[in-house]
Amino acid sequence: MGITFQINGVNRVGITHEVIACFAANQIDIIGMEVRPHYIYLKIPTVAPSKVETIMQWIRQVKGIEQVKMIPYLPAEERENRIHTILTTVSEGILLLDDQLRITTINRAAQAMLKMEPVQLLHDSIEKLWGEAAVEVRRCLEEAIEVPSVQVSLLTGQKKRMTYICSYHPIIPAEKSERQGVVIVLRDNKQIQELLSTVQRSERFSFDEIVQQSANMRQCIETAKRVAKSEATVFLQGESGTGKELFAKAIHFESNRSAGPFVPINCAAIPDALLESELFGYEQGAFTGALKGGKLGLFEIAQGGTLFLDEIGDIPLHLQAKLLRVLEERKVRRVGGNKSFPIDVRIIAATNRNLADMTSKGLFREDLYYRLHVIPIVIPPLRERKSDIPMLAQYFIQKVCRATNQPMIPLTHSAIRALQSHNWPGNVRELQNVMERTVYLCLEQEIGAAHLYFDTQQDRAESDQDFSHSTPKLLKEQMDYYEKTILIRALKEHPSIRQAAAYLGISHTAVLQKMKKYQL
Numbered sequence: 427m428g429i430t431f432q433i434n435g436v437n438r439v440g441i442t443h444e445v446i447a448c449f450a451a452n453q454i455d456i457i458g459m460e461v462r463p464h465y466i467y468l469k470i471p472t473v474a475p476s477k478v479e480t481i482m483q484w485i486r487q488v489k490g491i492e493q494v495k496m497i498p499y500l501p502a503e504e505r506e507n508r509i510h511t512i513l514t515t516v517s518e519g520i521l522l523l524d525d526q527l528r529i530t531t532i533n534r535a536a537q538a539m540l541k542m543e544p545v546q547l548l549h550d551s552i553e554k555l556w557g558e559a560a561v562e563v564r565r566c567l568e569e570a571i572e573v574p575s576v577q578v579s580l581l582t583g584q585k586k587r588m589t590y591i592c593s594y595h596p597i598i599p600a601e602k603s604e605r606q607g608v609v610i611v612l613r614d615n616k617q618i619q620e621l622l623s624t625v626q627r628s629e630r631f632s633f634d635e636i637v638q639q640s641a642n643m644r645q646c647i648e649t650a651k652r653v654a655k656s657e658a659t660v661f662l663q664g665e666s667g668t669g670k671e672l673f674a675k676a677i678h679f680e681s682n683r684s685a686g687p688f689v690p691i692n693c694a695a696i697p698d699a700l701l702e703s704e705l706f707g708y709e710q711g712a713f714t715g716a717l718k719g720g721k722l723g724l725f726e727i728a729q730g731g732t733l734f735l736d737e738i739g740d741i742p743l744h745l746q747a748k749l750l751r752v753l754e755e756r757k758v759r760r761v762g763g764n765k766s767f768p769i770d771v772r773i774i775a776a777t778n779r780n781l782a783d784m785t786s787k788g789l790f791r792e793d794l795y796y797r798l799h800v801i802p803i804v805i806p807p808l809r810e811r812k813s814d815i816p817m818l819a820q821y822f823i824q825k826v827c828r829a830t831n832q833p834m835i836p837l838t839h840s841a842i843r844a845l846q847s848h849n850w851p852g853n854v855r856e857l858q859n860v861m862e863r864t865v866y867l868c869l870e871q872e873i874g875a876a877h878l879y880f881d882t883q884q885d886r887a888e889s890d891q892d893f894s895h896s897t898p899k900l901l902k903e904q905m906d907y908y909e910k911t912i913l914i915r916a917l918k919e920h921p922s923i924r925q926a927a928a929y930l931g932i933s934h935t936a937v938l939q940k941m942k943k944y945q946l
């Protein structure tokens with residue numbers, strides 16, 4: 427409590443001294459003060475309202491003073507109030523340390539996370555409290571560098587060991603080079619995992635959402651449902667676009683791990699050099715360019731949930747060995763790390779390649795193949811389940827109509843017959859594209875066979891041969907057309923993208939880019 431004045435005047439040497447002298451002459455104590463060009467802020471103990479007016483008149487008599495008014499707080503108090511409000515409202519734990527690494531402030535969230543009262547923490551050095559775990563905090567202070575995302579294992583006030591994700595930020599005042607301290611931002615690892623699984627939970631998916639009515643698909647779903655509750659590794663085989671990822675998701679959400687995360691990774695889409703660190707994570711300093719504090723691997727992120735290894739046939743041989751070890755020991759060691767930690771992750775693997783064939787050719791490790799091939803489920807291509815086509819086509823039409831707020835457009839019998847006589851090399855994904863394109867371009871009340879927009883460009887490329895007929899005329903178009911055809915052939919003739927790349931004499935990433943360009 428107290429009374430605060432804001433005094434505004436000219437910038438004259440000695441003016442502040444004369445204002446203070448007014449208070450001293452009238453025996454009024456000054457309990458807070460701040461001076462800025464043209465402004466003096468003064469705080470005094472509470473006095474009677476009548477006295478306040480008298481004081482203001484004294485001050486106005488000082489030469490050069492233009493305005494005196496009462497304000498609720500000194501500017502520094504106002505800043506402190508704001509910082510206090512921020513600290514109490516953020517969900518992260520915040521600890522402010524001085525230049526000796528002593529704790530000067532701790533917010534409510536940090537007290538709750540550490541399960542400690544401020545008296546147990548304030549004024550103690552973080553090095554005394556955290557021991558070894560504080561090494562990076564000192565580095566942050568001494569080298570004035572930010573340290574983002576370090577995992578720290580600490581004993582809480584209830585003597586329970588918990589893992590936190592911390593980041594350290596040096597406090598460096600503007601215009602000065604000396605360091606004033608460190609801000610520690612603390613996040614509860616469990617909260618992060620829960621957040622992650624909430625995100626996954628929001629994408630819940632069930633077997634009921636897999637559209638089908640053919641006997642062979644029904645059988646696949648029955649098998650998948652039966653094994654979902656177990657912990658067994660499921661091995662999904664099927665051509666591209668048959669719905670392998672949908673099966674993987676449905677199995678996860680039907681399993682006892684449904685509250686945990688579902689983490690998919692497409693092994694073919696990640697360059698060799700990054701795949702290992704994506705899967706297993708890395709320790710700080712593991713290689714040039716490694717993030718400070720290291721990086722969580724997908725095995726760690728999938729803890730308590732399911733890791734979906736899509737396109738498993740594209741994992742290079744040296745990583746196959748490491749993956750096998752992880753699956754057998756159920757322990758992961760980060761790249762550049764020397765400690766292993768246990769993992770609790772269910773594996774679902776998928777491939778559109780003939781892995782058994784690749785094994786016999788020495789392109790895929792036999793031991794890993796058998797480790798993964800526990801419960802194989804073969805999803806048939808669309809051409810082998812033509813009875814699913816009408817239902818799927820209507821489902822995709824309805825999806826677009828709903829999204830664009832238009833009434834459902836019916837399919838004629840002739841359109842259904844045309845759809846069923848198509849070969850569908852791209853399976854359900856291709857059917858989905860055809861139906862979406864057809865709905866967007868259709869101006870009729872119903873969709874007949876003539877209105878279907880098949881992917882003729884792809885059909886032409888796949889049917890390969892006669893380059894002289896109906897090919898594009900412009901040089902660029904012709905070159906693209908031939909490139910796409912060559913790429914399709916190479917991909918068909920080689921068991922993995924990496925080998926197709928080696929055959930074509932280009933990098934794996936170049937093949938991936940071209941596949942994206944031609945939507946293969």
Ligand SMILES: Nc1ncnc2c1ncn2[C@@H]1O[C@H](COP(=O)(O)OP(=O)(O)OP(=O)(O)O)[C@@H](O)[C@H]1O
Nearest residue numbers: 635636637665666667668669670671672778854855
């Ligand atoms: N039975 C189905 N019901 C509804 N949608 C389906 C069905 N099967 C596939 N789809 C849709 O087709 C697309 C391809 O499916 P998905 O990605 O699961 O195939 P995939 O076999 O994993 O393909 P890839 O091998 O290329 O990764 C997705 O958009 C998916 O939603």
